[in-house]
Amino acid sequence: MTGLSRQTPASFKQGGLSRIQEKNRSLILEAALGEFSRKGFSGATVERIAAEAGMSKSNLLYYFSSKEAIYEATLAHILEVWLAPLKTLDPLGDPADELAAYIRQKIELSAKFPEASRLFANEVMQGAPQILPVLETDLKRLVMEKCRVIEDWIEAGRMRPVDPVHLIFTIWATTQHYADFSVQIRALTGKDLSDPDFQRETEASVTALILNGAGLKWPAESDAGA
Amino acid sequence: MTGLSRQTPASFKQGGLSRIQEKNRSLILEAALGEFSRKGFSGATVERIAAEAGMSKSNLLYYFSSKEAIYEATLAHILEVWLAPLKTLDPLGDPADELAAYIRQKIELSAKFPEASRLFANEVMQGAPQILPVLETDLKRLVMEKCRVIEDWIEAGRMRPVDPVHLIFTIWATTQHYADFSVQIRALTGKDLSDPDFQRETEASVTALILNGAGLKWPAESDAGA
Protein backbone atom coordinates (compact mmCIF):
# COMPACT_ATOMS: atom_id res chain seq x y z
CA MET A 1 0.00 0.00 0.00
CA THR A 2 2.75 2.36 0.89
CA GLY A 3 4.26 3.66 -2.29
CA LEU A 4 6.62 5.52 -0.02
CA SER A 5 8.80 2.94 1.59
CA ARG A 6 10.01 1.65 -1.72
CA GLN A 7 12.88 4.04 -2.28
CA THR A 8 13.76 4.29 1.39
CA PRO A 9 16.35 1.76 2.50
CA ALA A 10 14.26 0.05 5.12
CA SER A 11 16.50 2.09 7.21
CA PHE A 12 15.87 4.30 10.08
CA LYS A 13 12.72 2.63 11.23
CA GLN A 14 14.13 2.70 14.71
CA GLY A 15 17.75 3.24 13.87
CA GLY A 16 18.32 -0.40 13.16
CA LEU A 17 20.22 -0.92 9.91
CA SER A 18 20.07 -4.36 8.39
CA ARG A 19 23.27 -6.34 8.12
CA ILE A 20 23.47 -5.62 4.40
CA GLN A 21 22.79 -1.95 4.87
CA GLU A 22 25.44 -1.67 7.53
CA LYS A 23 28.01 -3.25 5.26
CA ASN A 24 27.11 -1.31 2.14
CA ARG A 25 26.85 2.10 3.77
CA SER A 26 30.22 1.51 5.30
CA LEU A 27 31.74 0.45 1.98
CA ILE A 28 30.26 3.51 0.30
CA LEU A 29 31.53 5.93 2.92
CA GLU A 30 35.02 4.52 2.73
CA ALA A 31 35.06 4.69 -1.06
CA ALA A 32 33.60 8.18 -0.96
CA LEU A 33 36.28 9.41 1.41
CA GLY A 34 38.95 8.31 -1.04
CA GLU A 35 37.24 9.73 -4.07
CA PHE A 36 36.22 13.06 -2.54
CA SER A 37 39.61 13.63 -0.95
CA ARG A 38 41.38 12.80 -4.19
CA LYS A 39 39.19 14.78 -6.57
CA GLY A 40 37.21 17.23 -4.46
CA PHE A 41 33.42 17.36 -4.47
CA SER A 42 33.01 18.47 -8.08
CA GLY A 43 35.70 16.23 -9.45
CA ALA A 44 34.35 13.13 -7.77
CA THR A 45 31.87 10.95 -9.63
CA VAL A 46 29.28 8.69 -8.10
CA GLU A 47 30.14 6.13 -10.74
CA ARG A 48 33.69 5.85 -9.45
CA ILE A 49 32.58 5.81 -5.83
CA ALA A 50 30.19 2.98 -6.66
CA ALA A 51 32.86 1.07 -8.53
CA GLU A 52 35.32 1.44 -5.67
CA ALA A 53 32.62 0.26 -3.28
CA GLY A 54 31.97 -2.72 -5.53
CA MET A 55 28.40 -1.97 -6.58
CA SER A 56 26.44 -0.31 -9.34
CA LYS A 57 25.76 3.40 -9.38
CA SER A 58 22.06 2.68 -9.11
CA ASN A 59 22.59 0.64 -6.01
CA LEU A 60 24.68 3.33 -4.42
CA LEU A 61 21.86 5.78 -5.04
CA TYR A 62 19.56 3.35 -3.28
CA TYR A 63 21.53 3.94 -0.09
CA PHE A 64 22.23 7.64 -0.51
CA SER A 65 19.71 9.76 -2.32
CA SER A 66 22.25 12.00 -4.02
CA LYS A 67 25.90 12.80 -4.48
CA GLU A 68 25.54 15.61 -1.98
CA ALA A 69 24.03 13.24 0.55
CA ILE A 70 27.07 10.97 0.28
CA TYR A 71 29.31 13.97 0.72
CA GLU A 72 27.49 15.18 3.81
CA ALA A 73 27.54 11.74 5.37
CA THR A 74 31.25 11.36 4.68
CA LEU A 75 32.00 14.73 6.19
CA ALA A 76 29.91 14.10 9.27
CA HIS A 77 31.56 10.73 9.65
CA ILE A 78 35.06 12.19 9.91
CA LEU A 79 34.25 15.44 11.67
CA GLU A 80 33.91 14.01 15.14
CA VAL A 81 37.15 12.07 14.84
CA TRP A 82 38.83 15.15 13.55
CA LEU A 83 37.94 17.46 16.37
CA ALA A 84 38.19 14.95 19.18
CA PRO A 85 41.83 15.50 20.24
CA LEU A 86 41.29 19.10 21.29
CA LYS A 87 38.71 17.94 23.79
CA THR A 88 41.35 16.03 25.69
CA LEU A 89 43.35 19.17 26.57
CA ASP A 90 43.21 18.95 30.36
CA PRO A 91 43.26 22.16 32.45
CA LEU A 92 44.64 20.17 35.39
CA GLY A 93 47.56 18.70 33.51
CA ASP A 94 51.00 20.11 32.88
CA PRO A 95 50.91 22.65 30.02
CA ALA A 96 53.90 21.17 28.23
CA ASP A 97 52.63 17.62 28.53
CA GLU A 98 49.12 18.58 27.51
CA LEU A 99 50.18 20.54 24.45
CA ALA A 100 52.71 17.90 23.46
CA ALA A 101 50.04 15.24 23.74
CA TYR A 102 47.67 17.31 21.65
CA ILE A 103 50.26 17.84 18.94
CA ARG A 104 51.10 14.15 18.97
CA GLN A 105 47.48 13.19 18.54
CA LYS A 106 47.01 15.61 15.68
CA ILE A 107 50.08 14.30 13.87
CA GLU A 108 48.87 10.78 14.51
CA LEU A 109 45.60 11.65 12.80
CA SER A 110 47.40 13.23 9.88
CA ALA A 111 49.48 10.10 9.51
CA LYS A 112 46.59 7.65 9.80
CA PHE A 113 43.88 9.58 8.00
CA PRO A 114 45.48 11.90 5.46
CA GLU A 115 42.44 11.55 3.22
CA ALA A 116 40.16 12.81 5.96
CA SER A 117 42.46 15.76 6.48
CA ARG A 118 42.40 16.64 2.82
CA LEU A 119 38.65 16.28 2.60
CA PHE A 120 38.24 18.59 5.55
CA ALA A 121 40.71 21.08 4.10
CA ASN A 122 38.93 20.99 0.78
CA GLU A 123 35.57 21.64 2.39
CA VAL A 124 36.84 24.61 4.38
CA MET A 125 38.75 26.07 1.45
CA GLN A 126 35.61 26.02 -0.69
CA GLY A 127 33.93 28.14 1.96
CA ALA A 128 32.77 25.32 4.24
CA PRO A 129 29.37 25.13 2.51
CA GLN A 130 28.34 22.09 4.54
CA ILE A 131 29.99 22.51 7.91
CA LEU A 132 30.03 26.26 8.48
CA PRO A 133 27.23 25.98 11.06
CA VAL A 134 29.21 23.41 13.01
CA LEU A 135 32.30 25.59 12.93
CA GLU A 136 30.36 28.59 14.18
CA THR A 137 28.70 26.76 17.06
CA ASP A 138 30.28 23.57 18.34
CA LEU A 139 33.83 24.23 17.24
CA LYS A 140 33.72 27.86 18.34
CA ARG A 141 32.48 26.86 21.79
CA LEU A 142 35.20 24.21 22.10
CA VAL A 143 37.95 26.53 20.97
CA MET A 144 36.88 29.30 23.31
CA GLU A 145 36.79 26.86 26.19
CA LYS A 146 40.31 25.65 25.47
CA CYS A 147 41.56 29.18 24.95
CA ARG A 148 40.41 29.87 28.46
CA VAL A 149 42.42 26.90 29.68
CA ILE A 150 45.55 28.24 28.01
CA GLU A 151 44.92 31.72 29.37
CA ASP A 152 44.71 30.28 32.84
CA TRP A 153 48.07 28.59 32.36
CA ILE A 154 49.50 31.90 31.23
CA GLU A 155 48.04 33.82 34.14
CA ALA A 156 49.50 31.23 36.46
CA GLY A 157 52.89 32.00 34.93
CA ARG A 158 53.26 28.48 33.64
CA MET A 159 53.93 29.54 30.05
CA ARG A 160 54.83 32.61 28.03
CA PRO A 161 51.98 34.96 27.21
CA VAL A 162 50.85 33.94 23.76
CA ASP A 163 47.56 34.53 22.06
CA PRO A 164 45.81 31.18 22.66
CA VAL A 165 43.80 31.22 19.49
CA HIS A 166 46.90 31.74 17.37
CA LEU A 167 48.62 28.98 19.26
CA ILE A 168 45.78 26.64 18.38
CA PHE A 169 45.78 27.79 14.75
CA THR A 170 49.51 27.17 14.57
CA ILE A 171 49.07 23.64 15.88
CA TRP A 172 46.30 22.95 13.41
CA ALA A 173 48.21 24.47 10.53
CA THR A 174 51.45 22.61 11.10
CA THR A 175 50.03 19.21 11.90
CA GLN A 176 47.52 19.20 9.06
CA HIS A 177 50.06 20.57 6.64
CA TYR A 178 51.93 17.28 6.71
CA ALA A 179 48.82 15.44 5.53
CA ASP A 180 47.38 18.00 3.13
CA PHE A 181 50.68 18.81 1.41
CA SER A 182 52.19 15.37 1.63
CA VAL A 183 52.94 15.37 -2.09
CA GLN A 184 55.00 18.52 -1.75
CA ILE A 185 56.71 17.19 1.34
CA ARG A 186 57.57 14.00 -0.46
CA ALA A 187 58.87 15.98 -3.41
CA LEU A 188 61.19 17.93 -1.12
CA THR A 189 62.26 15.35 1.44
CA GLY A 190 61.62 12.04 -0.23
CA LYS A 191 59.47 10.97 2.71
CA ASP A 192 56.12 11.68 4.31
CA LEU A 193 54.15 10.72 7.40
CA SER A 194 53.59 7.22 6.10
CA ASP A 195 57.22 6.65 7.07
CA PRO A 196 57.31 6.00 10.85
CA ASP A 197 60.76 7.55 11.17
CA PHE A 198 59.63 10.67 9.44
CA GLN A 199 56.55 10.80 11.64
CA ARG A 200 58.71 10.69 14.78
CA GLU A 201 61.06 13.28 13.39
CA THR A 202 58.16 15.55 12.47
CA GLU A 203 56.54 15.15 15.85
CA ALA A 204 59.79 15.98 17.61
CA SER A 205 60.50 19.04 15.47
CA VAL A 206 57.01 20.50 15.56
CA THR A 207 56.55 19.86 19.25
CA ALA A 208 59.91 21.37 20.15
CA LEU A 209 59.33 24.41 18.01
CA ILE A 210 55.86 25.20 19.28
CA LEU A 211 56.43 24.38 22.93
CA ASN A 212 59.65 26.33 23.12
CA GLY A 213 57.89 29.09 21.26
CA ALA A 214 55.30 29.08 24.01
CA GLY A 215 58.02 29.34 26.64
CA LEU A 216 57.81 25.74 27.76
CA LYS A 217 60.78 23.48 28.35
CA TRP A 218 60.89 20.76 25.72
CA PRO A 219 62.00 18.08 25.62
CA ALA A 220 61.32 17.88 29.33
CA GLU A 221 64.42 17.12 31.39
CA SER A 222 65.38 13.49 31.06
CA ASP A 223 67.93 11.73 28.99
CA ALA A 224 68.30 13.80 25.85
CA GLY A 225 70.01 11.36 23.54
CA ALA A 226 72.84 12.60 21.35
CA MET B 1 47.05 31.28 -47.72
CA THR B 2 47.91 29.93 -44.34
CA GLY B 3 44.99 28.11 -42.90
CA LEU B 4 47.11 27.71 -39.82
CA SER B 5 47.41 31.15 -38.34
CA ARG B 6 43.68 31.48 -38.08
CA GLN B 7 43.19 29.85 -34.72
CA THR B 8 46.45 31.14 -33.27
CA PRO B 9 46.17 34.50 -31.58
CA ALA B 10 48.71 36.31 -33.74
CA SER B 11 50.59 35.94 -30.58
CA PHE B 12 53.98 34.58 -30.02
CA LYS B 13 55.43 35.62 -33.30
CA GLN B 14 58.29 37.13 -31.40
CA GLY B 15 56.72 37.39 -27.98
CA GLY B 16 54.92 40.58 -28.85
CA LEU B 17 51.30 40.48 -27.70
CA SER B 18 48.97 43.01 -29.22
CA ARG B 19 47.35 45.58 -26.95
CA ILE B 20 44.06 43.70 -27.08
CA GLN B 21 45.69 40.38 -26.39
CA GLU B 22 47.57 41.78 -23.46
CA LYS B 23 44.38 43.12 -21.93
CA ASN B 24 42.26 40.05 -22.57
CA ARG B 25 44.77 37.50 -21.40
CA SER B 26 45.17 39.51 -18.25
CA LEU B 27 41.41 39.72 -17.72
CA ILE B 28 41.10 35.98 -18.28
CA LEU B 29 43.88 35.07 -15.87
CA GLU B 30 42.42 37.26 -13.15
CA ALA B 31 38.96 35.78 -13.62
CA ALA B 32 40.40 32.29 -13.75
CA LEU B 33 42.25 32.77 -10.49
CA GLY B 34 39.00 33.65 -8.77
CA GLU B 35 37.02 30.84 -10.31
CA PHE B 36 39.65 28.11 -9.86
CA SER B 37 40.42 29.11 -6.28
CA ARG B 38 36.74 29.20 -5.40
CA LYS B 39 35.67 25.98 -7.11
CA GLY B 40 38.80 23.98 -7.78
CA PHE B 41 39.78 22.81 -11.24
CA SER B 42 36.86 20.43 -11.76
CA GLY B 43 34.27 22.72 -10.25
CA ALA B 44 35.29 25.68 -12.34
CA THR B 45 33.60 26.28 -15.69
CA VAL B 46 35.05 28.14 -18.63
CA GLU B 47 31.66 29.74 -19.12
CA ARG B 48 31.87 31.45 -15.72
CA ILE B 49 35.48 32.44 -16.22
CA ALA B 50 34.55 33.99 -19.53
CA ALA B 51 31.58 35.81 -18.01
CA GLU B 52 33.71 37.14 -15.18
CA ALA B 53 36.27 38.28 -17.73
CA GLY B 54 33.51 39.98 -19.69
CA MET B 55 33.66 37.96 -22.87
CA SER B 56 32.08 34.96 -24.55
CA LYS B 57 33.26 31.44 -23.90
CA SER B 58 34.25 31.15 -27.55
CA ASN B 59 36.42 34.21 -27.31
CA LEU B 60 38.11 32.94 -24.20
CA LEU B 61 38.93 29.75 -26.06
CA TYR B 62 40.45 31.91 -28.76
CA TYR B 63 43.07 33.02 -26.25
CA PHE B 64 43.55 29.75 -24.39
CA SER B 65 43.13 26.54 -26.26
CA SER B 66 41.54 24.62 -23.39
CA LYS B 67 40.42 24.78 -19.78
CA GLU B 68 43.59 23.04 -18.78
CA ALA B 69 45.66 25.61 -20.64
CA ILE B 70 43.98 28.39 -18.64
CA TYR B 71 44.67 26.49 -15.46
CA GLU B 72 48.33 25.98 -16.27
CA ALA B 73 48.78 29.62 -17.20
CA THR B 74 47.10 30.75 -13.99
CA LEU B 75 49.26 28.47 -11.90
CA ALA B 76 52.46 29.52 -13.63
CA HIS B 77 51.45 33.13 -13.20
CA ILE B 78 51.20 32.92 -9.43
CA LEU B 79 53.95 30.40 -8.79
CA GLU B 80 56.84 32.80 -9.14
CA VAL B 81 55.20 35.33 -6.86
CA TRP B 82 54.44 32.62 -4.40
CA LEU B 83 57.92 31.28 -4.04
CA ALA B 84 59.75 34.60 -4.28
CA PRO B 85 60.00 35.50 -0.57
CA LEU B 86 62.10 32.50 0.33
CA LYS B 87 64.73 33.68 -2.12
CA THR B 88 65.29 36.81 -0.07
CA LEU B 89 66.48 34.89 2.99
CA ASP B 90 69.98 36.35 3.32
CA PRO B 91 72.79 34.25 4.79
CA LEU B 92 74.62 37.41 5.78
CA GLY B 93 71.73 38.93 7.72
CA ASP B 94 70.69 38.41 11.32
CA PRO B 95 68.79 35.13 11.69
CA ALA B 96 65.98 36.68 13.70
CA ASP B 97 65.56 39.58 11.32
CA GLU B 98 65.75 37.37 8.27
CA LEU B 99 63.22 34.84 9.50
CA ALA B 100 60.92 37.57 10.78
CA ALA B 101 61.08 39.30 7.42
CA TYR B 102 60.33 36.03 5.66
CA ILE B 103 57.33 35.36 7.85
CA ARG B 104 56.09 38.91 7.37
CA GLN B 105 56.33 38.59 3.60
CA LYS B 106 54.47 35.28 3.61
CA ILE B 107 51.68 36.69 5.73
CA GLU B 108 51.57 39.71 3.49
CA LEU B 109 51.06 37.41 0.52
CA SER B 110 48.35 35.47 2.32
CA ALA B 111 46.60 38.74 3.10
CA LYS B 112 46.90 40.21 -0.38
CA PHE B 113 46.45 37.09 -2.48
CA PRO B 114 44.39 34.56 -0.53
CA GLU B 115 42.97 33.22 -3.79
CA ALA B 116 46.43 32.42 -5.08
CA SER B 117 47.17 30.63 -1.84
CA ARG B 118 44.04 28.52 -2.11
CA LEU B 119 44.67 27.71 -5.75
CA PHE B 120 48.17 26.56 -4.91
CA ALA B 121 46.91 24.53 -1.95
CA ASN B 122 44.26 22.94 -4.12
CA GLU B 123 46.76 21.98 -6.76
CA VAL B 124 49.13 20.39 -4.26
CA MET B 125 46.33 18.60 -2.41
CA GLN B 126 45.14 16.98 -5.65
CA GLY B 127 48.62 15.57 -6.06
CA ALA B 128 50.22 18.55 -7.81
CA PRO B 129 49.43 17.14 -11.27
CA GLN B 130 50.72 20.27 -13.00
CA ILE B 131 53.53 21.55 -10.83
CA LEU B 132 55.09 18.43 -9.41
CA PRO B 133 58.10 18.78 -11.74
CA VAL B 134 58.68 22.32 -10.52
CA LEU B 135 58.47 21.21 -6.92
CA GLU B 136 60.95 18.43 -7.50
CA THR B 137 63.50 20.59 -9.25
CA ASP B 138 63.40 24.36 -8.72
CA LEU B 139 61.68 24.37 -5.35
CA LYS B 140 63.74 21.52 -4.03
CA ARG B 141 66.95 23.25 -5.04
CA LEU B 142 65.83 26.49 -3.42
CA VAL B 143 64.75 24.80 -0.21
CA MET B 144 67.96 22.85 0.09
CA GLU B 145 69.95 26.01 -0.44
CA LYS B 146 68.06 27.84 2.29
CA CYS B 147 68.27 24.87 4.61
CA ARG B 148 72.00 25.14 4.31
CA VAL B 149 71.77 28.81 5.29
CA ILE B 150 69.83 27.91 8.42
CA GLU B 151 72.23 25.09 9.24
CA ASP B 152 75.10 27.53 9.03
CA TRP B 153 73.34 29.82 11.48
CA ILE B 154 72.86 26.90 13.80
CA GLU B 155 76.47 25.76 13.54
CA ALA B 156 77.52 29.32 14.30
CA GLY B 157 75.49 29.05 17.50
CA ARG B 158 73.19 31.85 16.44
CA MET B 159 70.00 29.83 16.91
CA ARG B 160 68.78 26.65 18.54
CA PRO B 161 69.39 23.46 16.61
CA VAL B 162 66.19 22.82 14.71
CA ASP B 163 65.60 20.77 11.63
CA PRO B 164 65.66 23.47 8.93
CA VAL B 165 63.23 21.75 6.63
CA HIS B 166 60.65 21.43 9.38
CA LEU B 167 61.18 25.05 10.28
CA ILE B 168 60.41 26.02 6.70
CA PHE B 169 57.38 23.73 6.59
CA THR B 170 56.11 25.27 9.80
CA ILE B 171 56.42 28.76 8.37
CA TRP B 172 54.64 27.72 5.19
CA ALA B 173 51.93 25.91 7.08
CA THR B 174 51.12 28.67 9.52
CA THR B 175 51.25 31.59 7.13
CA GLN B 176 49.25 29.89 4.40
CA HIS B 177 46.75 28.53 6.88
CA TYR B 178 45.43 32.03 7.46
CA ALA B 179 44.59 32.37 3.78
CA ASP B 180 43.46 28.84 3.02
CA PHE B 181 41.28 28.45 6.09
CA SER B 182 40.11 32.04 6.32
CA VAL B 183 36.49 30.92 6.47
CA GLN B 184 37.19 28.81 9.53
CA ILE B 185 39.24 31.58 11.08
CA ARG B 186 36.45 34.05 10.52
CA ALA B 187 33.94 31.62 11.99
CA LEU B 188 36.04 31.32 15.14
CA THR B 189 37.41 34.84 15.63
CA GLY B 190 35.07 37.03 13.61
CA LYS B 191 38.04 38.40 11.66
CA ASP B 192 40.57 37.38 9.04
CA LEU B 193 43.65 38.76 7.33
CA SER B 194 41.59 41.29 5.40
CA ASP B 195 41.42 43.16 8.70
CA PRO B 196 44.72 45.08 9.10
CA ASP B 197 44.60 44.80 12.89
CA PHE B 198 44.16 41.07 12.67
CA GLN B 199 47.01 40.85 10.19
CA ARG B 200 49.34 42.69 12.59
CA GLU B 201 48.19 40.52 15.47
CA THR B 202 48.72 37.36 13.43
CA GLU B 203 52.14 38.44 12.29
CA ALA B 204 53.18 39.25 15.85
CA SER B 205 51.89 35.96 17.26
CA VAL B 206 53.26 33.71 14.57
CA THR B 207 56.62 35.44 14.44
CA ALA B 208 57.05 35.38 18.20
CA LEU B 209 56.06 31.73 18.42
CA ILE B 210 58.33 30.50 15.66
CA LEU B 211 61.33 32.67 16.42
CA ASN B 212 61.27 31.91 20.12
CA GLY B 213 60.75 28.30 19.17
CA ALA B 214 63.94 28.53 17.17
CA GLY B 215 65.77 29.98 20.13
CA LEU B 216 65.84 33.53 18.85
CA LYS B 217 65.01 36.61 20.92
CA TRP B 218 61.79 38.13 19.68
CA PRO B 219 60.65 40.82 19.76
CA ALA B 220 64.20 42.11 19.59
CA GLU B 221 65.08 44.43 22.43
CA SER B 222 63.51 47.83 21.95
CA ASP B 223 60.44 49.44 23.45
CA ALA B 224 58.05 46.62 24.16
CA GLY B 225 54.77 48.50 24.55
CA ALA B 226 52.47 47.55 27.44
Next chain:
DNA sequence: GTGGGATTTGACCAAATGGTCAAGATGCAA
Protein backbone atom coordinates in the same frame (compact mmCIF):
# COMPACT_ATOMS: atom_id res chain seq x y z
C1' DG C 1 38.21 54.39 -47.29
C1' DT C 2 39.41 49.99 -47.94
C1' DG C 3 41.40 45.34 -47.78
C1' DG C 4 42.90 41.76 -44.95
C1' DG C 5 44.19 39.95 -40.76
C1' DA C 6 42.72 40.06 -35.79
C1' DT C 7 38.92 39.59 -32.83
C1' DT C 8 34.30 38.12 -31.35
C1' DT C 9 30.31 35.41 -31.14
C1' DG C 10 26.11 32.30 -31.59
C1' DA C 11 24.94 27.84 -33.12
C1' DC C 12 26.13 23.46 -32.59
C1' DC C 13 28.24 18.85 -31.12
C1' DA C 14 29.78 14.94 -28.29
C1' DA C 15 30.96 13.23 -23.95
C1' DA C 16 30.34 13.01 -19.11
C1' DT C 17 27.43 12.71 -15.40
C1' DG C 18 23.69 12.93 -11.75
C1' DG C 19 19.59 10.86 -11.22
C1' DT C 20 15.04 7.91 -12.39
C1' DC C 21 12.53 3.77 -13.19
C1' DA C 22 10.72 -0.61 -13.79
C1' DA C 23 12.02 -5.10 -13.75
C1' DG C 24 14.55 -8.77 -11.91
C1' DA C 25 17.30 -11.21 -8.10
C1' DT C 26 17.86 -12.29 -3.38
C1' DG C 27 17.05 -13.18 1.43
C1' DC C 28 14.06 -14.50 4.93
C1' DA C 29 9.99 -15.49 7.90
C1' DA C 30 5.92 -18.36 7.93
Next chain:
DNA sequence: TTGCATCTTGACCATTTGGTCAAATCCCAC
Protein backbone atom coordinates in the same frame (compact mmCIF):
# COMPACT_ATOMS: atom_id res chain seq x y z
C1' DT D 1 8.06 -23.95 -0.54
C1' DT D 2 6.01 -19.63 -0.83
C1' DG D 3 5.13 -14.77 -0.47
C1' DC D 4 6.87 -10.37 0.34
C1' DA D 5 10.12 -6.92 1.39
C1' DT D 6 14.74 -5.91 0.57
C1' DC D 7 18.26 -5.36 -2.56
C1' DT D 8 20.42 -4.82 -7.23
C1' DT D 9 20.86 -3.48 -11.80
C1' DG D 10 20.70 -2.05 -16.86
C1' DA D 11 18.37 1.04 -19.75
C1' DC D 12 17.32 5.49 -20.13
C1' DC D 13 16.88 10.69 -19.61
C1' DA D 14 18.05 15.66 -18.98
C1' DT D 15 21.51 18.74 -18.03
C1' DT D 16 25.98 20.47 -17.94
C1' DT D 17 29.98 21.47 -20.14
C1' DG D 18 34.40 21.52 -22.86
C1' DG D 19 35.32 22.43 -27.31
C1' DT D 20 34.54 23.40 -32.74
C1' DC D 21 33.26 26.20 -36.66
C1' DA D 22 31.77 29.35 -39.90
C1' DA D 23 30.11 33.64 -40.10
C1' DA D 24 30.29 38.17 -38.76
C1' DT D 25 32.57 42.47 -36.88
C1' DC D 26 36.47 45.24 -35.59
C1' DC D 27 40.90 47.41 -36.13
C1' DC D 28 44.51 49.38 -38.54
C1' DA D 29 48.17 49.97 -42.11
C1' DC D 30 48.13 51.62 -46.60
